[in-house]
Amino acid sequence: MFCLGRLFAIGWRLDRRRLLVGGGLLLLGSVATPLVAVGAGRLVDAVTAGAVGDATTWAVVVAVALTGELMLGHFAHLSYFELAELTEERFNRDLLRLVNGPEELAHSDDPAFADRVDLLRQDVMQLRSTVQFGLQLGALVVQVLLTAVVLGAVSPWLLALPFAAVVPVVLGRRAEAGLQAVREAQSPTTRGIRYLRRLAASPASQKEVRLAGGAGFLLDRQAALLDAYGTAMAAADRRHALLRAAGQLVFGLGYVAAVLWVYELARTGRASAGAVVLTVTLATQLGSQMSSGVELLGSVHRAAAGLRRFVTFDDEVTRAAGPARTGEVPATTGDGLRLEGVTFRYPGADGDTLHEVDLHLPAGTSVALVGENGAGKSTLLKLLTGLYRPTGGRILVEGVDLRDVAPAAWRSRTAALFQDFARVELSLQHSVGIGRLTDVDEPGAVTAAVARAGATATVERVGLDGVLGLGYADGEDLSGGQWQSVGFARTLMRTDPLLLTLDEPAAALDALAEQRLVDAYQATAAEVAATVGGVTIFVTHRMSTVRLADRIVVLDGGRVVEQGAHADLLAAGGRYSALWTLQARAYAD
Numbered sequence: 001m002f003c004l005g006r007l008f009a010i011g012w013r014l015d016r017r018r019l020l021v022g023g024g025l026l027l028l029g030s031v032a033t034p035l036v037a038v039g040a041g042r043l044v045d046a047v048t049a050g051a052v053g054d055a056t057t058w059a060v061v062v063a064v065a066l067t068g069e070l071m072l073g074h075f076a077h078l079s080y081f082e083l084a085e086l087t088e089e090r091f092n093r094d095l096l097r098l099v100n101g102p103e104e105l106a107h108s109d110d111p112a113f114a115d116r117v118d119l120l121r122q123d124v125m126q127l128r129s130t131v132q133f134g135l136q137l138g139a140l141v142v143q144v145l146l147t148a149v150v151l152g153a154v155s156p157w158l159l160a161l162p163f164a165a166v167v168p169v170v171l172g173r174r175a176e177a178g179l180q181a182v183r184e185a186q187s188p189t190t191r192g193i194r195y196l197r198r199l200a201a202s203p204a205s206q207k208e209v210r211l212a213g214g215a216g217f218l219l220d221r222q223a224a225l226l227d228a229y230g231t232a233m234a235a236a237d238r239r240h241a242l243l244r245a246a247g248q249l250v251f252g253l254g255y256v257a258a259v260l261w262v263y264e265l266a267r268t269g270r271a272s273a274g275a276v277v278l279t280v281t282l283a284t285q286l287g288s289q290m291s292s293g294v295e296l297l298g299s300v301h302r303a304a305a306g307l308r309r310f311v312t313f314d315d316e317v318t319r320a321a322g323p324a325r326t327g328e329v330p331a332t333t334g335d336g337l338r339l340e341g342v343t344f345r346y347p348g349a350d351g352d353t354l355h356e357v358d359l360h361l362p363a364g365t366s367v368a369l370v371g372e373n374g375a376g377k378s379t380l381l382k383l384l385t386g387l388y389r390p391t392g393g394r395i396l397v398e399g400v401d402l403r404d405v406a407p408a409a410w411r412s413r414t415a416a417l418f419q420d421f422a423r424v425e426l427s428l429q430h431s432v433g434i435g436r437l438t439d440v441d442e443p444g445a446v447t448a449a450v451a452r453a454g455a456t457a458t459v460e461r462v463g464l465d466g467v468l469g470l471g472y473a474d475g476e477d478l479s480g481g482q483w484q485s486v487g488f489a490r491t492l493m494r495t496d497p498l499l500l501t502l503d504e505p506a507a508a509l510d511a512l513a514e515q516r517l518v519d520a521y522q523a524t525a526a527e528v529a530a531t532v533g534g535v536t537i538f539v540t541h542r543m544s545t546v547r548l549a550d551r552i553v554v555l556d557g558g559r560v561v562e563q564g565a566h567a568d569l570l571a572a573g574g575r576y577s578a579l580w581t582l583q584a585r586a587y588a589d
């Protein structure tokens with residue numbers, strides 16, 4: 001009832017006219033159903049008595065009631081279909097808000113979070129029609145009450161039949177709850193099945209799957225998961241079916257008793273033939289009403305569970321966000337960035353990825369971050385850009401703890417190109433422009449960023465209005481390197497960042513494009529250092545680029561093992577020197 005109350009309130013706010021029209025039409029329709037039974041009974045009595053006039057009247061009543069029942073349901077459907085669309089849109093918006101709600105990204109690494117979002121997506125589809133189900137349920141209750149009144153008028157004993165109809169409804173509801181619990185417990189398996197399907201069918205992975213002849217392997221894994229899912233659901237379905245059958249048996253026995261009883265009344269002259277027809281019709285209608293009731297209650301029950309998940313999720317997101325942080329980003333950058341004993345562990349991970357990192361990056365410094373695969377370079381950037389919070393230690397911006405700064409304020413002063421940069425399949429103007437939303441529709445700003453990123457050739461080919469990618473439109477697909485240049489241009493939309501980070505931004509670029517990128521990076525680094533004292537961090541394995549930085553930081557196993565200028569680190573003869581010599585030798589050979 002909590003669910004229906006809230007959904008009706010939502011429906012009322014979304015479109016009260018449609019809610020009232022849909023509800024009104026269904027209510028009228030609900031009167032029509034028992035009227036058909038009453039009319040049929042009276043018709044039989046009129047025919048047996050030879051009263052042609054009465055028979056005609058009741059025949060018309062039955063015909064009108066039958067037509068009305070069908071038509072009203074049809075018109076009601078038009079109203080609540082529109083309402084369902086609005087409801088779905090509202091919950092989708094809510095879901096997007098909640099998924100993006102937590103200020104940090106830590107939740108998105110939690111598999112349980114993905115499970116929940118998956119379930120919520122399914123819930124939206126359930127919730128969209130719940131107002132309709134609620135209205136139909138209401139109409140059904142009115143029908144059953146009217147049926148009870150009419151049956152009671154024939155014989156008070158017949159009132160037992162509506163009660164017998166409640167048994168299957170209750171048992172069906174219990175069965176549905178059990179089924180739902182099993183479905184939820186199977187969520188990781190269904191997620192796995194969906195993932196394998198995507199892996200086998202997505203254009204990105206299909207090439208490798210095909211070359212490796214891996215389709216069979218993936219199909220086998222999928223079959224194993226489907227098997228596990230099928231076994232769990234089949235057992236639950238059996239229990240569900242047994243409970244429902246038990247309920248229907250109770251009603252069936254009640255039905256037989258009611259028919260025998262009214263037959264007995266008629267045989268002993270205490271009821272007319274019309275009363276027998278009336279009772280049999282009502283009892284039959286009650287049977288189908290009961291089935292609809294079980295279905296509708298099941299749907300409402302599922303929607304209630306979904307709505308509860310939404311409410312709990314909302315509470316948790318709000319709680320996780322903690323009190324709103326309103327601190328300003330310090331205006332000047334003399335001290336720059338400091339990391340003090342920064343430790344970080346991914347949610348659910350067994351160990352720390354970063355250990356007690358101490359770093360001071362004065363304002364205006366250009367930094368190259370070096371280290372083997374898995375050393376923690378990207379993780380450090382995620383912490384610095386405020387996407388994750390350190391699990392220990394603190395990050396200071398101009399002496400202000402990042403924890404006290406409003407996340408949105410800090411993000412608005414950072415610009416980043418991540419290793420797994422997004423391929424934003426919008427028009428080139430928007431794909432780049434969303435790097436700074438205030439200028440998203442400014443062709444001048446986008447053209448300038450594109451030029452600095454060295455992606456002018458892409459604009460010439462596609463045009464600013466040309467859609468990138470083939471995801472949903474007949475757009476222009478780009479090569480990996482071109483996508484990366486577009487991502488770089490997006491990053492450069494922010495012209496005054498206090499922190500600019502590029503994580504292996506040249507991984508997909510050809511030698512010429514890489515050189516252009518390095519030049520653009522250096523120019524930007526110098527510019528932001530001079531104008532706002534911005535710190536720039538470049539992650540790369542290319543030592544010729546690394547040497548250009550003011551400061552080189554070497555990470556190993558999540559620890560800073562060396563830092564300093566190129567010449568000092570070479571002279572120190574440590575890890576950096578070894579890496580340098582290795583690459584230099586490779587080039588010399």
Ligand SMILES: Nc1ncnc2c1ncn2[C@@H]1O[C@H](COP(=O)(O)OP(=O)(O)OP(=O)(O)O)[C@@H](O)[C@H]1O
Nearest residue numbers: 109346349353371372373374375376377378379380
């Ligand atoms: N979302 C995540 N959840 C759990 N562990 C993660 C996650 N992302 C990274 N890790 C782990 O953290 C460690 C550091 O990863 P990170 O991506 O920071 O390394 P990296 O130095 O950038 O490596 P590369 O040079 O390969 O890009 C790795 O062991 C990785 O498995």
